[in-house]
Amino acid sequence: MVRVVLTSLWLAAMAAAPSLALQETDATEVDAQETALVSPDENGLLAAEHYASKPFMSGIRISPEGTRLSYIQEDGDDTMIVIADPEDPYTPLRRVNLGNYGIAEVRWANEERLLVQVRSRTFAFFRMVATTRLMVVDTETGDTKMVDEDADGFSGGGILYVEPYGRWAMVATQYDVDEYMSVRRVNLETGEGVRIQKPKRGVWQWFVDEKGVVRGGLAIDGRKFTLYKRDRPGQDLVKIKGKFEKDEIEQIDEVYYSPLSQEAAIISNHDDGRFAVYRFDLEAVEPAERLFANPNGDVDELLVDWETGKLIGARYHDDRWRTHWFDEDFSKLQERVDAAFPHNDNEVLSWTRHRLKVLIHSRRADDPGLFYLFDRRAGRMHIVGTPYPAIPQDTLAPVGRVSYKARDGLEIPAYLTLPPGKESAKGLPLILMPHGGPFARDEWVYDPQVQFLASRGYAVLQPQFRGTTGRGLAFVEAGYGQWGYKMQDDLDDGIDWLASRGTIDPDRVCIYGISYGGYAALWGAVRNPERYRCAVSMAGISDVRAMLKYDKGVFSAKRYYHSWKEKVGGIDADKEALRAISPLYHVDKLSVPLLIGHGNRDRNVPPEQSLEMVDAMKEAGIDVESVFYKKSHHGPTDHDEMIDWLKRLEAFFAEHNPV
Structure with a gap:
């Protein structure tokens, strides 16, 4: 049973880390219909249906007094907020349907009210634009109200402050597309x-x-910025202007400012191109000493205590997600949890008032992990649940962190997943899987598609090619103007590296990707057909110039957005230069089998990008397998369509790159 397995894991961890003086208590029995372990078939394989399952719970948060949990579930196209007792999380007290909204942030106001910043996308100014609003959920009745539904701007529902008893909140919203953000005091009972x-x-x-008094504001314009601040309530805002001495791209990424203590900190890349945490000198109006830097890349976000408003930590990713705490209390807690689970990413998710109870997620790339609730007063910690209760952890493949040198000497990090039980095998068939973006990154977390492919006997390589974010500005800039060129070379060099070690058979390689990864798969089939036995594109780009006209920012990382055209085809990119790296205009060079898929509701990459590629291939007399999903958005996002897609992948790879 699941309960026995989970208890054994916990007791083993306690034995390995006696310094974590906690008692394992009776965790909630998971509903059998939701969590019954799935039996593999006669070949030891789980069906595609189980890899296609949506997380049973995500975005889990605990209420201020610790009497309630909230978590997110997906039900078809609808997003559900589930309210539950922490001692019985699998028996919902309330399920609130938010419709087809996405969720940007969840925060408890008190035991009866939950604040949810919801997001959606709308078409405006000839492109897709993200919009956010703030919804108040009554956790007793399930009633919801939008507190800024009269806003016509795109950005809204920013939670700046919640009154200690949860009766009112300060909320930042853009009320008109021609305005900047204003601040309202919102009655959370009436809206x-x-x-x-x-x-x-x-x-x-x-x-x-x-x-809850507005004490400051920040305006950033390139390397120039203006800080507005008032030293006491009722005082007019004072304007302080500043700028950095050298012209870098997006030098300030995130700002923390405590009006009470007059302390400020920023995440900036002004020093050496890597985003780090700096104290900000309000008198000199410039960054001061560095407070923390990720030794292997960028810092991603600042962590602020919801109760005190103090800066307490920073979250970053090197080979996996980690937290650096400025707060001594949380630092000691992190040390204890890390000692118990030394090979995991152990993230503090949420805590009650006075930090008496703390929610923790412990996970690995080969294990979706468990949610734990640590009762610090009682000195006990128990299992709350797991994101994927139906997936037996012992069926998943380890995900290794590796690196290799590209042909020009640049070090390329990557994730390598080998089939379960074949970690020492040689001559494996390979699925090369470049990530989307391309100015994004893969993370060391559970990826159901990677695990599905590994379970079918394939090695899976996920190169973090030049242009990948998280490793500093220089690594991102190395990808500028390299669509179809050095970014593609990095993928090919990964194949050669694995072949030189004997891990894979270079004559049994297929390439598969989503979004930019789909582009890379199409371009790989055009540019180097001799390297691949087949190629698969899901939501891929075939016409780069058309994509640029559709949405200049859809592939930009916020930190580095400067000129999307420069990032794609170089500073002097023109029509012919973009056509030169667009698969749509080179179908005559295709000779390997192709599978193309797209969601008809995709607003990131229009379905026409795949439709036109399929039509061009058919007109040229080239066979192509294609599927267009009615319900899916960017990728196979619908559950049933994801099942179909995984089965198509399995059959396609089995035919053209058999194990």
């Missing part, structure tokens, strides 16, 4: 609000003190 702070030119971020 009515009063504007406290008018918009100021360029200000997208406002700061409040521990009593």
Whole structure:
């Protein structure tokens, strides 16, 4: 039974880390219909249906007094907020249907009210634009109300402050597309609000003190910025202008400002191109000493205590997600949990008032992990649940962190997943799987498609090619103008590296990717057909110039967005230069079998990108297998369509690259 397995894992961890003086208590029995372990078939394989399952719970949070949990579930196209007792999380007290909204942030106001910043996308100004709003959920009745539904701007529902008893909140919203952010004090019971702070030119971020008084705002324009601040309530805002001495791209990424203590910190790449945490000197109006830097790349986000408003930590990713704590209490807790689970990413997710209870997620790339609730007063820790209760952990393949040198000497990190039980095998068939973006990255987390392919006997290589984010500005800049060129070379060089070690058979390689990864698969089949036995593109780009016209920012990382055209085809990219790296205009060079898929509801990459590629191939008399899914968005996002897609992948690879 699941319960026995989970208890054994916990007791083993305690034995390995006696310094974590906690008692394992009776965890909730998981509902058999939801969590019964799935039996593999006669070949030891789990069916595609189980890899296609959506997370049973995600975005889990605990209420201020610790009497309630909230977590997110997906039900078809609908997003559900589940309210449960922490001692019985699999028996919902309330399920609230939010419709087809996505969720950007969840925060408890009190035991009866949950604040949910919801997101959607709308078409405006000839491109897709993300919009956010704030919804208040009554966890007793399930009623919801949108507190800024009268707003016509795109950005809204920014939670700046919640009154300690959860009766009102300070909320930042853009009320008109021509305005910047203003601040309202919102009655969370009625949803009515009063504007406290008018918009100021360029200000997208406002700061409040521990009593909910607006005390500052920040406007950033390239390397110039303006800080507005008031030293006491009722005082007019004072404008302070500043700029960095050298012209870097997006030098300030995130700002922390405590009006009470007059302390400020930023995430910036102004020093050496890597995003790190710096104290910000408000008198000199410039970054001061570095507080923390990721030795292997960038810092991703700042962590602020919801109760005190103090800066307490920073989250970053090197070979896996990690947390650096400035707060001594959480630092000691992290050390204890890491000692118990030394090979895992152990993330503090949420905590109650006075930190009496803390929610923790412990996971690995080959294990979706478990959610634990640590009762610090009682000195006990118990299992709350798991994101994927139906997946037996012992069926998953280890995901190794490797690196190799590209032909020009650049070090390329990668993730390598080998079939379960074949970690020492030689001459394996390979699926090369470049990530989307391309100015994005893979992460050391559970990936159901990678695990599905590994379970079918394939080695899976995920190169973090030049242009991948998280490793500093220089690594990103190495990808500028290299679509179809050095970015593609990095993929080919990964094949050669694995072949030189004997791990894979270079004559049994297929390439598969989603979004930019789909482009790389199509371009690989065009540019180097001799390397691949087959190629698969899901939601891929075939016409780079058309994609550029559709949405210049769809593939940009926020930190590095400067000129999307420069990133794609070089500073002087023109029509012919973009056609030169577009698979649509080179179908005559295709000779390997292709599988092309796309979601008809995709607003990131229009389905026409795949439709036109399929039509061009058919007109040229080239066979192509294709599927267009009615319900899916960017990738096979619908559950049933994901099952179909995995089965198609399995059959396609079995035919053209058999194990």
